[in-house]
Amino acid sequence: MLNISKNLRRSILGIAIASSLMSAHAYAQDTTANDATNDGKNAQKLDAVTVTGSLIPISQIETATPTITITAEQIKAKGFSTIAEVLQSSSFATGSVQGAQFTQGFTPGAQSLSMFGLPVGFTKYLIDGRPMGNFPALYNGSDSFNSISGIPADLVDHIDILPGGQSSLYGSDAIAGVINIVLKKKVDRPTIDYRYGWTTNGGAQSHRISFADSFQWDKLNVLVGAQLEKVDPIWGSQRNLSKQYFTGNPDSPAAAGRDFLVNSLTTSKNSYIFADPNDCANTVGLMHGGEGKQYRSGQANPYCGSFNSPGFRTVQNDSKNADFYTHATFDATPNTQLYGDFLFHHGEQKWSSGPGYMWWGSQSDFGPIYDPNLDDYVALQRGFTDEEVGGYKNIMTKQKENSVMATLGANGVWDQKWNWDLGFTHSEDHLNTSSVDRLADPMDNFFINKAMGPDLGPDPYDGSYPTYAVNYDQFYRPITPADFDSFTTRDHTKAKTWDNMLRFQVTNGELFSLPGGDAGIAMVAEGGNQGWAYVPSDNMLDGNVWGASDVQGAGHRSRYALTSEFRAPVLSWLTFDVSGRYDGYKVADQTIAHGTYNFGIEVRPFDTLLLRGKYGTAFKAPNLSDQFMGESGYYSSVTDYANCARLGFDPAHSDQCDGNYSNAQFSGKQSGNPALQPITAKVWSYGFVWSPVARMKFSVDYLHWDISNEVAEESADKLSLDEYHCYNGDYDPSSPTCTNAFTKITRNPATIDGLLGTIDTISTPKVNVSNEKVNALNADFSYMLPTPHFGTFMFDTSYSDLFKHTYQPLPGDDYIDLLRRPDWSTDFKSKVNGSVTWISPNDQWSTTAYFNRYGATPNYAATQSGDYVTGKAGKLKPWIVYNASVSYKGFKDLELSFLMNNVFNKMPPKDHSYLGTESSPWNELDYNIYGRTMYVEANYKF
Numbered sequence: 028m029l030n031i032s033k034n035l036r037r038s039i040l041g042i043a044i045a046s047s048l049m050s051a052h053a054y055a056q057d058t059t060a061n062d063a064t065n066d067g068k069n070a071q072k073l074d075a076v077t078v079t080g081s082l083i084p085i086s087q088i089e090t091a092t093p094t095i096t097i098t099a100e101q102i103k104a105k106g107f108s109t110i111a112e113v114l115q116s117s118s119f120a121t122g123s124v125q126g127a128q129f130t131q132g133f134t135p136g137a138q139s140l141s142m143f144g145l146p147v148g149f150t151k152y153l154i155d156g157r158p159m160g161n162f163p164a165l166y167n168g169s170d171s172f173n174s175i176s177g178i179p180a181d182l183v184d185h186i187d188i189l190p191g192g193q194s195s196l197y198g199s200d201a202i203a204g205v206i207n208i209v210l211k212k213k214v215d216r217p218t219i220d221y222r223y224g225w226t227t228n229g230g231a232q233s234h235r236i237s238f239a240d241s242f243q244w245d246k247l248n249v250l251v252g253a254q255l256e257k258v259d260p261i262w263g264s265q266r267n268l269s270k271q272y273f274t275g276n277p278d279s280p281a282a283a284g285r286d287f288l289v290n291s292l293t294t295s296k297n298s299y300i301f302a303d304p305n306d307c308a309n310t311v312g313l314m315h316g317g318e319g320k321q322y323r324s325g326q327a328n329p330y331c332g333s334f335n336s337p338g339f340r341t342v343q344n345d346s347k348n349a350d351f352y353t354h355a356t357f358d359a360t361p362n363t364q365l366y367g368d369f370l371f372h373h374g375e376q377k378w379s380s381g382p383g384y385m386w387w388g389s390q391s392d393f394g395p396i397y398d399p400n401l402d403d404y405v406a407l408q409r410g411f412t413d414e415e416v417g418g419y420k421n422i423m424t425k426q427k428e429n430s431v432m433a434t435l436g437a438n439g440v441w442d443q444k445w446n447w448d449l450g451f452t453h454s455e456d457h458l459n460t461s462s463v464d465r466l467a468d469p470m471d472n473f474f475i476n477k478a479m480g481p482d483l484g485p486d487p488y489d490g491s492y493p494t495y496a497v498n499y500d501q502f503y504r505p506i507t508p509a510d511f512d513s514f515t516t517r518d519h520t521k522a523k524t525w526d527n528m529l530r531f532q533v534t535n536g537e538l539f540s541l542p543g544g545d546a547g548i549a550m551v552a553e554g555g556n557q558g559w560a561y562v563p564s565d566n567m568l569d570g571n572v573w574g575a576s577d578v579q580g581a582g583h584r585s586r587y588a589l590t591s592e593f594r595a596p597v598l599s600w601l602t603f604d605v606s607g608r609y610d611g612y613k614v615a616d617q618t619i620a621h622g623t624y625n626f627g628i629e630v631r632p633f634d635t636l637l638l639r640g641k642y643g644t645a646f647k648a649p650n651l652s653d654q655f656m657g658e659s660g661y662y663s664s665v666t667d668y669a670n671c672a673r674l675g676f677d678p679a680h681s682d683q684c685d686g687n688y689s690n691a692q693f694s695g696k697q698s699g700n701p702a703l704q705p706i707t708a709k710v711w712s713y714g715f716v717w718s719p720v721a722r723m724k725f726s727v728d729y730l731h732w733d734i735s736n737e738v739a740e741e742s743a744d745k746l747s748l749d750e751y752h753c754y755n756g757d758y759d760p761s762s763p764t765c766t767n768a769f770t771k772i773t774r775n776p777a778t779i780d781g782l783l784g785t786i787d788t789i790s791t792p793k794v795n796v797s798n799e800k801v802n803a804l805n806a807d808f809s810y811m812l813p814t815p816h817f818g819t820f821m822f823d824t825s826y827s828d829l830f831k832h833t834y835q836p837l838p839g840d841d842y843i844d845l846l847r848r849p850d851w852s853t854d855f856k857s858k859v860n861g862s863v864t865w866i867s868p869n870d871q872w873s874t875t876a877y878f879n880r881y882g883a884t885p886n887y888a889a890t891q892s893g894d895y896v897t898g899k900a901g902k903l904k905p906w907i908v909y910n911a912s913v914s915y916k917g918f919k920d921l922e923l924s925f926l927m928n929n930v931f932n933k934m935p936p937k938d939h940s941y942l943g944t945e946s947s948p949w950n951e952l953d954y955n956i957y958g959r960t961m962y963v964e965a966n967y968k969f
């Protein structure tokens with residue numbers, strides 16, 4: 028846990044803090060009723076401990092740096108099955124993040140979090156105090172980040188979370204905070220653990236088994252651990268909210284997927300054309316019997332489609348994981364110890380984006396075509412059903428990841444006061460992702476041969492478009508899986524990251540004496556290099572894949588850093604802590620360097636109260652992907668808000684706009700930017716820790732960030748929305764925002780009076796945007812109440828609230844209030860969670876009840892209108908989820924547990940403002956629809 032000395036001396040504050048770090052098991056065995064009545068009159072200092080957030084072993088567990096600790100026992104008791112669940116459920120994780128539900132994103136096989144709504148890459152992750160390597164794929168196709176999905180939960184001893192800027196000790200990325208995941212170093216006896224889980228709504232059946240043991244041979248100590256886990260997927264068809272298109276909006280009836288569609292491109296008609304001579308008879312039976320003649324609001328003519336299409340995507344991945352870990356130490360001399368750590372992870376993930384992302388349309392490659400049989404300009408659209416692709420479960424995207432983190436080093440004592448540590452850490456992560464891709468030419472040729480026929484030359488009216496006499500009898504007929512295989516292939520994308528670090532630290536906790544105790548100093552020198560490479564398939568690089576593209580790039584750099592920390596207890600009640608760090612990165616022929624500092628103060632006016640404050644700076648160096656990502660094209664769709672407005676549909680009603688504008692296809696351009704500068708931040712916090720009685724701790728901290736030069740990829744949807752506001756006169760057309768939107772969006776020449784030309788390309792490069800400010804509150808309460816007859820009771824609560832979150836996209840722009848602009852942010856403003864644990868007097872039974880309250884978020888209509896007053900715009904009610912667990916240790920060496928997550932099977936808050944065309948009528952970045960999950964677990968110690 029935090030290497031707390033066994034001969035811990037008692038003070039009221041010390042006991043409260045130390046007890047909050049110990050396990051429930053330790054509480055029950057090591058405390059008495061007399062401890063609870065200790066009045067603190069004989070209070071003394073604690074012995075020196077090692078605390079995350081300081082390089083110097085110190086005599087106080089709480090310092091100027093707020094620290095939240097989650098133990099392995101708490102992880103289990105609260106029902107969490109993965110480290111990602113633990114951290115994402117924490118009160119400080121208020122930001123919206125992509126994950127397994129967001130299958131159309133770039134990283135559905137990875138998990139991360141956003142501390143206080145800040146970008147996912149602003150959190151520094153450590154394993155045993157050493158930096159984790161980056162995940163090889165890019166978050167949102169743009170940002171480097173750490174994935175926390177591959178850390179074995181059963182091998183974790185505890186997790187320390189340090190909110191706020193920590194760059195003066197930990198360097199780049201530590202802007203939002205630091206999370207240190209500490210693995211086990213010793214177990215008392217060989218232990219095997221098996222857990223089986225399932226959901227009451229279906230899917231996600233899971234098996235997990237782990238083993239750990241410690242060995243000692245003379246001077247050699249070794250811990251070995253392994254964990255194996257398998258989790259089945261959850262399909263959309265297994266949840267009411269995701270099995271079909273949304274039915275909860277009375278003003279927007281559910282609209283079936285358009286699997287066979289002919290769409291008129293003549294503006295005066297603006298309608299579907301039903302050209303099936305068999306009246307959809309040939310399609311009946313597809314989509315497991317859900318296919319047939321369908322109608323949409325505002326369209327007089329039908330089409331062939333299915334309401335069941337959303338059910339063929341996954342909302343939780345199929346996953347298999349294998350982890351192996353070992354920790355070893357060897358006492359070479361009385362003053363020198365050798366050590367080594369090795370962590371290996373192998374993970375396999377599979378997911379499906381479903382029919383919504385597996386289709387063909389004529390307009391992408393042919394543009395409008397003229398059909399003499401209809402005497403009209405049309406676009407054809409063809410979705411591929413489950414039967415035609417041979418089952419979506421058989422064409423899932425597959426991801427294989429192999430990562431390793433290894434450390435070798437030595438530490439010891441010199442001259443009785445100086446502690447030194449020299450270690451080398453190597454980490455690397457290899458990723459292989461394979462997906463079924465549609466090949467543009469073979470697929471176009473297939474539909475030419477099947478239904479479109481030969482090009483008959485220019486259209487007869489203006490000669491600008493090709494002519495095809497479409498055979499609609501064939502167009503409306505199903506294809507076979509062999510046909511599908513003829514124009515698709517399974518492509519592979521390979522990516523990797525690697526990092527080497529040599530680190531030397533010297534520490535002296537007794538440098539000289541001061542009235543308040545011994546001053547301490549620590550000095551660290553680091554050096555190393557790191558690299559990144561992302562190589563898509565040849566088909567993707569050559570532009571052969573229809574309707575999709577990928578990022579690509581590679582690069583490496585060397586780096587060094589010097590860190591120092593000085594701690595001075597100048598008086599018995601007053602301590603100062605000063606730290607500074609200088610980081611340098613050499614990239615090609617240039618060096619990016621940045622210095623950071625931090626000043627902390629601790630005031631202890633009396634035994635039970637600590638007042639604390641910090642002020643300093645933080646930074647984030649440009650990621651390798653920021654600098655070395657090659658120009659990458661991608662295809663996507665965006666709402667053309669400006670043209671929809673000209674057709675009479677404002678952003679809140681853009682779904683009723685013509686499909687060519689409500690779902691405008693465009694070619695995107697993104698690339699790295701070697702001219703990017705480091706992101707810099709000014710950070711400060713202040714608060715208190717109060718322990719009015721023994722074994723009770725209450726802490727409150729107010730945190731502030733002022734971040735400049737933030738790197739981000741511009742949003743295509745936001746650019747389109749900005750362009751609308753600029754044309755509409757809502758924004759000054761000469762403002763930086765309008766100039767930026769007009770520059771980044773390229774349109775084709777206008778062909779229809781009153782409308783702008785259709786969107787051709789949108790450029791979304793990485794840029795250093797101006798400024799972001801956050802003010803947040805974090806509060807924690809814990810109390811342990813041992814009783815002589817009724818056992819031990821433990822209470823803990825954690826609360827976070829954002830008071831301010833503003834963002835200035837470009838210099839000169841007005842600040843955007845992200846707490847009040849739902850078109851910019853759907854983050855939770857607040858989160859609070861807590862638990863109550865009871866342990867029986869004989870230590871045989873223990874039970875925990877846990878709740879997590881997620882605050883209000885904008886509904887869908889608000890994200891479109893940008894306010895809370897237009898139409899159906901508003902806020903969703905808070906979402907409260909309850910977990911419960913019970914464990915029994917009445918058998919010798921065997922512990923049995925039953926855990927239930929989301930006890931009341933709560934789905935996300937109902938949002939009736941989603942449109943009937945929506946296949947995921949909940950905010951996938953904030954909520955999940957997994958429902959009630961149950962586990963039975965057996966833990967045996969040999």
